[in-house]
Amino acid sequence: MLQQIYPTPEHNFEFELNKDMHFSAAHYIPHEAAGSCKEVHGHTYFANITIGGDQLDDSGFLINFQHIKNLIHKRFDHSIMNNDTLFSDSDSNKFPTTEVVAKTMCKIIQSHLDTLDHRPQCLQVFLRETPTSYVIYRPKKGRVS
Numbered sequence: 378m379l380q381q382i383y384p385t386p387e388h389n390f391e392f393e394l395n396k397d398m399h400f401s402a403a404h405y406i407p408h409e410a411a412g413s414c415k416e417v418h419g420h421t422y423f424a425n426i427t428i429g430g431d432q433l434d435d436s437g438f439l440i441n442f443q444h445i446k447n448l449i450h451k452r453f454d455h456s457i458m459n460n461d462t463l464f465s466d467s468d469s470n471k472f473p474t475t476e477v478v479a480k481t482m483c484k485i486i487q488s489h490l491d492t493l494d495h496r497p498q499c500l501q502v503f504l505r506e507t508p509t510s511y512v513i514y515r516p517k518k519g520r521v522s
Contacts, residue, residue: 381397381425383395383425383427383501383503383513384501384503384513385427385501386427386429386500386501386515388429388500390429390430390431390498390500391430391431392429392430392431392433392439392497393427393428393429393500394427394428394429394430394439394440394442394497395425395426395427395428396425396426396428396442396445396446397423397424397425398423398424398426398445398446398449398450399421399422399423399424400421400422400424400449400450400453400454400455401419401420401421401422401454401455402419402420402422402453402454402455402456402457402458403417403418403419403420403456403457403458404417404418404419404420404457404458404459404473404478405417405418405459406472406473406474407459407466407467407472408469408472417457420506420507422453422478422504422505422506423504423505424449424482424502424503424504424505425501425502425503426445426449426482426486426499426501426502426503427499427500427501427502427503428440428445428486428490428497428498428499428500429497429498429500430495430496430497430498431495432495432496433495434493434494434495439495439497440490440493440497444489445486448485448486448489449482449485449486452485458473458478459473461473463481463484463485464477464481475504475506475510475511475512476512476514478504479502479503479504479512479513479514480502480514482502482504482514483499483501483502483514483516486499486502487499487516499516500515500516501513501514501515502514
């Protein structure tokens, strides 16, 4: 993966961790306004996950990079995202648009982080769908809604 600089969320945490990854997945947007995106099609997504925190765990990590990859890559790579239970064909807030996928990724990660004693926070998900199109999701006040 090429080195890239992503917009940085403002925060006061001592540590900021960033994990880059890519995954290939298909989706469709079940709405008339989606045009050709109503049809099943695929992308190679590039994601950057930003996590912040003040304390490290017992192994010296804010979070092990592999845990982030397991949460996202294993779930979405080579999938049809519409088939995932976190998305819906009937609720527009859960169509697998790039915006919703970025927010969903943040929720998945934060749910895991909430189980950790040192409580790191998912600060940002940068999700590139195509070479010219991307979304940044930042939960308000460091918490995913």
